[in-house]
Amino acid sequence: MTLSENRDRPVLALIIRLGAIAALATMSALIKVAGEHHINLLEILFWRQFIALPIILLWLIPTTGVSALATSHPGKHARRAVYGLIGMMLNFGGVMLLPLAEATTMSFTAPIWAVILSMLLLKEKIGLYRWAAVIFGFAGVLIIAQPGGSHLPLVGAAVALAGAFMVALISIQIADLNKTEKPLTIVFWFATFSSVAMIFPLFFVFTKHSTFEWLLLLGIGISGTTGQILLTSALRFGKVASVIVMDYSALFWATIYGWLIWQTLPPASTWIGAPLIIAAGMVIAWREHFLARVGRRTRSS
Incomplete structure (x- = not known):
């Protein structure tokens, strides 16, 4: 089977992506429970990343081998770790401060932030479709947050939105790294650098835990890493624009949990605002897929 034949399996890609989102939604639920057990956010971050290292190694040894982890860009990985830690802190904080469904819905604004960043940082021209999606998306945020009269703490909503902004910013970094690095290499070095960075703060926040709390931390690490690996695997069989629609299934899992x-x-x-945010993300994904296809046709001609 050729590489192109191996990649052209859209149904399998959708199934894998659904599994990835279920795993990440499970991680979010476990993080919220861990917060209710007064486990410090910094400690959750450390174990989330540290547990990923042996899982990735066990994944690589029987497949591509640890040689796949070699990199000639340690500086880029270190910067990605700094941005990634800030993003994880904000996203985990949003999960702890908000109801799970609302925190998940706020994370759906990442594509909206990505459009704004592409204009500011990449000087990309934004057309009518994507501007309309940005407006509708933020209208959905306002409906859910209801400033001045909401059931949501505005600090929590701000933290969750900042987390989505960081996801969009990090996606630009990862797009740059993907030019030279394999996806699992990026995940491994992110886990390595961030684990090392979190060791010192861990001494100040670490406390004794019950067996249940250790199982929570283990579950956060396993579910989070599984989600990351499945996200990477889905892109082996389908394109981002085809599978990203499955990401919105996270709201289903958040509601169930x-x-x-x-x-x-x-x-x-939430049920009124969430469809606006989801629709905005889908329009942005469709429009970027359309523009990329037009660009390829123009270059080929």
Whole structure:
């Protein structure tokens, strides 16, 4: 089977992407439970990243081998780790401060931030479709957050939105790294640099844990790393624009976990605002896929 034949399996790509989102949604639920058990955010960050290292090595040894981890760009990986740690801190903080469904919905604004960043940093021209998506997306945010009269803490909403902004910013970094590095190499060095960076703060926040709390931390590391590996694997069989629609299934998992663990369901404002944010993300993904296809045709002609 050729590489192109191996990649052209869109149904498998969608299934893998669904599994990735389920794993990451599980991680978010476990993070929220860990926060309720007063486990410090910095400690959660450390174990989330440190546990990833042996999992990645076990994945690589029987497949491509550890030689796949070689890199000639340690500086870029270090910068990615700095940005990544800030992003994880904000995203994990949003999960702890907000109901799970609302925190998940706020994360859907990452494509909207990406459009704004592409204009500011990459000097890309933004057309009518994407500007309309940005406006509709932020309208959805306002409906959910309801400044001045919401059930949501505005600090939590701001933290979650800042986390989505960091995801968009990091995506630009990763796009640059992907030109020279393999996806699992990027994940491994991110985990390595961030684990080393978190060792010193860990001494100040580490506390004794019950067996249940250790299982929570282990579950966060396993589910988070599994989600990252599955996200990478999905792109072997399908294109980003084809599989990204599955990311919105995270709202389903967040709603289920919220009901099962906390006996809460999102209010009407979330169900009104969330479709606007999701629709905005889908329009942006479709438009960027369309523009990329036009660009390829122009270059080939």
